Amino acid sequence: MKKIILMMVAIALLTACDGNKFQVEGTVEGANDSTTLILEQSSNGEWFILDSVKVDKNGHFSVSAPAPEVPNIFQLRLGGQTICFPIDSLDHLTIKSNLANFGSDYTISGSEHAEQVMKIDKEAMQLAGGKGTAAQLQSWKDQLARQIVADPSGIVAYYTINKYIDGKPLFDPTNDNDLRIIGAVANAFNSFRPDDPRTDYLVNLLLNGQRRRRAMSAPSDTVYADVASIIDIKLQDYDGKEYSLSKVAADNRVVLLDFTAYTIDISPRLNKLLNDIYQQYHSRGLTIYQVSVDQDNVAWRQSAQNLPWITVFDPLSINSQNVGAYNVTGIPTTFIIKNGEIVERVEDASQLKTAVAKYM
Numbered sequence: 484m485k486k487i488i489l490m491m492v493a494i495a496l497l498t499a500c501d502g503n504k505f506q507v508e509g510t511v512e513g514a515n516d517s518t519t520l521i522l523e524q525s526s527n528g529e530w531f532i533l534d535s536v537k538v539d540k541n542g543h544f545s546v547s548a549p550a551p552e553v554p555n556i557f558q559l560r561l562g563g564q565t566i567c568f569p570i571d572s573l574d575h576l577t578i579k580s581n582l583a584n585f586g587s588d589y590t591i592s593g594s595e596h597a598e599q600v601m602k603i604d605k606e607a608m609q610l611a612g613g614k615g616t617a618a619q620l621q622s623w624k625d626q627l628a629r630q631i632v633a634d635p636s637g638i639v640a641y642y643t644i645n646k647y648i649d650g651k652p653l654f655d656p657t658n659d660n661d662l663r664i665i666g667a668v669a670n671a672f673n674s675f676r677p678d679d680p681r682t683d684y685l686v687n688l689l690l691n692g693q694r695r696r697r698a699m700s701a702p703s704d705t706v707y708a709d710v711a712s713i714i715d716i717k718l719q720d721y722d723g724k725e726y727s728l729s730k731v732a733a734d735n736r737v738v739l740l741d742f743t744a745y746t747i748d749i750s751p752r753l754n755k756l757l758n759d760i761y762q763q764y765h766s767r768g769l770t771i772y773q774v775s776v777d778q779d780n781v782a783w784r785q786s787a788q789n790l791p792w793i794t795v796f797d798p799l800s801i802n803s804q805n806v807g808a809y810n811v812t813g814i815p816t817t818f819i820i821k822n823g824e825i826v827e828r829v830e831d832a833s834q835l836k837t838a839v840a841k842y843m
Contacts (some may be wrong), residue, residue, distance in 0.1 A: 505574045507559065508545035513582035514538045518561070522546050525556040527684045527804055529717065533557075542582075550574075553679050554596070554638035561585040567604060568597040569638040599639045603627070603646065611648050624653065628664050635671035641681060644668050650801040656692030657810055665689055687714045688808055695810065713740075713825055714808045718774065718795035721787045726795055728772055732823045736768030737842050740818040740825075742811045744777045745786040753815055753832055754790065760836060761792055764843050776800045776814065 511518060518538045523530040536546040548557075554571040559578065564586030566578060576597055580589035587608055591601045610620050631640040644665050646653040654661040669685040676682055691714065716728040732738050739760070743753060761771055771792035775783045778800050787794035797803045809818065817835060819827040821842045829838050 503550040503573060504547040505550045505570045505572070505576075506545065506547040507557075507568075507576045507578060509543070509576075509578035509580070511538055511542045511544065511561070511580050511582055511585065514542040516540045518542075518582065520544055520546070521560040522548060523558050523560060524548070524551075525558070527681055529804075530558065530798060553676070556600075556638070556642055566591070567642070568600055569594070569642065571596060571638065596637070596639050600642055603639075603643060607646065607648055607653075620648075624661075627653075628660075631664055632667055635667045636675045640668050641672070641685070645804055645807065647802045647807065651812070652807045652810075655810075656688060656807075657695055662689070662692045665692060684714065684804075684808075687712065691808070692810075713820055713823060714805075716740075716772075716774065716795075716805050718797055718805075720793065720795050721784045726772065726793050729823070731770065731772050731793060732820050735770045736821065737764070737770075737839070738820040739769070739771045739773075739839070740809075740820055741771060741773045741815060742806065742809070742817070743773060743775060743815040745775055746777050746779055746782050747814060749815070749832070750786070754786075756832060756835060757792070758790075760839055764839065765791075767843055769839070769843065774805065776803065776806060 507522070511520070516537055516539055520536050520538065521532060522534045522536070524533050525531075533548045534546055536544050538544040550572045551570055554569055556567060557570050558565045558567045561582075562585075564584075566580065566586055566589055568576060568578075568591055570576075571594070574594050574597070576591055576593040578589060578591050580586075587605075589601070591597045606623060609615065610623060615623075627643050631643055634640055644654045652661075654664055656662055656665060665685075666689050669682075669689040672679055672682045672685050690712070713728060713732055717725055719725050728738075728740065739757070741757065743750060757771055757773070761769065773790070773792060773794045775787065775794065775796045777783045777796070780796060780798075783794075783796050787796070797805055799805075809816070813830060815830075815832060817829045817832075818825050819829065819838060819842060826842060827838055829835050
């Protein structure tokens, strides 16, 4: 079995000593000993590879990893298909699937919470892509909300409020009802899990959602300064170097946080615009932290290596929690950060130069 350990510091926060391990085993029908599964662990939406395992000639596999100190979300990946499940300490899960429909036609047993997550994901698949009506989706959300409120500090509640459907957050921080559910989870974690690595993320998600709601409800003739603390992002550039947004913001007077995709038509024009701004203001303390949500890693790498600012890749694309935390509903979206605070959101690229000039 090939051990592929990445991001040891981050993973150490969520894993216990090597003597205690959880195990996942099962069968992938139609697979053979040339099929490889990847075991990955989540850190607030960022996925880190823990291990890889080849199935045997009959499609059987077994993989284990250090048990987490607190319940956490893991996934098995086969190509572009994934199966998500929570692990609480020394769980022993059994997963049965097939090669063609690995991420959709599967069963999980061995853990009540894992079975609940499986049920949620399968129900989401039945409603995604326009297969469900708006009324059906709302009815399902109402059901999930009741489940969340019944156990707001549980790992399933955390997973549910961070669930995406068709690239949009199931529980939207800009929606009052959804924000109340997010608040229930954030407050429960803050009260009962203050040392959990997810607690700060949840509290920031709630606070920024509340700020945005106040801004949206302000009278139309009122100028409302949407100033909010940043939610940290930690992603790697094309050389594999990790950049923390909070550290970049601390080291630079003004930062442009730009969510983009290099494969969209506007990308060359947008990057030319950003380059003009960068060249004009970089010597005065401005830098750019550009997050690619491309699904094509190769296209990102080809473009990123030629740019003078920080360019990082989000492997979860539009389903990333980074996208959800910043309520990015369209690409490109740019945030202006000054002295560690978000001072403006710019969705119209034609207004970006004027907006930046106000803070330089």
